Amino acid sequence: ELKLPKRLVGDLSDVVYKKSSDHIFFAVELLNSMVRGSTIYFSMSRRQFHWKLDRVYSLKTDETVATFIISTLSTLHPDALKALQVLSCCGFHTDVAVLELLEESDISPCRGIRSSLQYLVDVGIVEIAGGLVAFAHDLIQQHVYENIDLSQRLDLHFNIALFLGLKTSMNSASIQAMGSIEDGFKNLYI
Numbered sequence: 001e002l003k004l005p006k007r008l009v010g011d012l013s014d015v016v017y018k019k020s021s022d023h024i025f026f027a028v029e030l031l032n033s034m035v036r037g038s039t040i041y042f043s044m045s046r047r048q049f050h051w052k053l054d055r056v057y058s059l060k061t062d063e064t065v066a067t068f069i070i071s072t073l074s075t076l077h078p079d080a081l082k083a084l085q086v087l088s089c090c091g092f093h094t095d096v097a098v099l100e101l102l103e104e105s106d107i108s109p110c111r112g113i114r115s116s117l118q119y120l121v122d123v124g125i126v127e128i129a130g131g132l133v134a135f136a137h138d139l140i141q142q143h144v145y146e147n148i149d150l151s152q153r154l155d156l157h158f159n160i161a162l163f164l165g166l167k168t169s170m171n172s173a174s175i176q177a178m179g180s181i182e183d184g185f186k187n188l189y190i
Contacts, residue, residue, distance in 0.1 A: 004048060012040075015056050029072060029124060034059070070143045072123065082109035083116040084125065088145035089156050093134035098164070105163045107156070 006013075020027035034040045039059070040051040073081070086107060087094055103112050117133065120126045127134050135141035148156065 011053055012051055012056060015053075019059065024124075026124070030059075033072075070140060073125075073144070077116070077119075079109035079111045080116040080119055083113045084120065084144045085148050085156065086113060086160070087126065087133065087135070088141050088148070089153065089160055092138055092141050093132045096128070096131050096133060099133060101164060101167050102160065105159070107159050107163060 016027050016030055020030055031040065034051065034056065039055045040049055042048070043050050073084075076084070086102060086109075087099075090098065099113050099117075102108050103114055109116065117126065117128065121128055124136050125140060127136055135144075145153070
């Protein structure tokens with residue numbers, strides 16, 4: 001947060017607004033990239049942020065928000081990238097309950113999927129709503145998925161299916177067993 005009066009940030013704000021096409025995640029990532037590239041910097045002598053407006057104007061931005069976000073994937077922590085790979089194998093969106101099941105497996109990254117989710121939301125790669133985790137754009141999911149080595153992707157699909165299949169089988173068996181027990185109790189009282 002710059003904490004500067006509007007009159008000082010007006011020009012910067014206008015340029016970021018135009019370059020981000022009014023997409024908040026893109027605007028945040030654009031500002032972060034300007035800080036990383038020292039286009040926006042903190043002046044110790046003036047004790048405030050400054051920027052080189054000519055450099056801001058000349059910044060080349062990608063055509064779409066998704067393309068810009070994809071360009072930042074290489075900077076992700078390995079656990080966050082692994083979480084994205086698992087998510088991409090599940091499709092464009094995944095139920096949170098499925099991710100909680102996968103959290104128990106060796107498929108998920110060392111720190112787990114859940115630990116990476118908030119970061120991935122903050123940087124605009126995924127969104128969480130209504131019990132679903134979804135990629136912010138289908139091109140992001142496609143890019144992550146297609147950049148998994150084919151043999152690794154096949155192993156990941158197999159392991160996800162096997163793990164969920166075993167979990168589902170156990171749940172189905174438990175449900176059937178509970179049904180049998182319930183029927184037995186009903187017969188006692190009839």
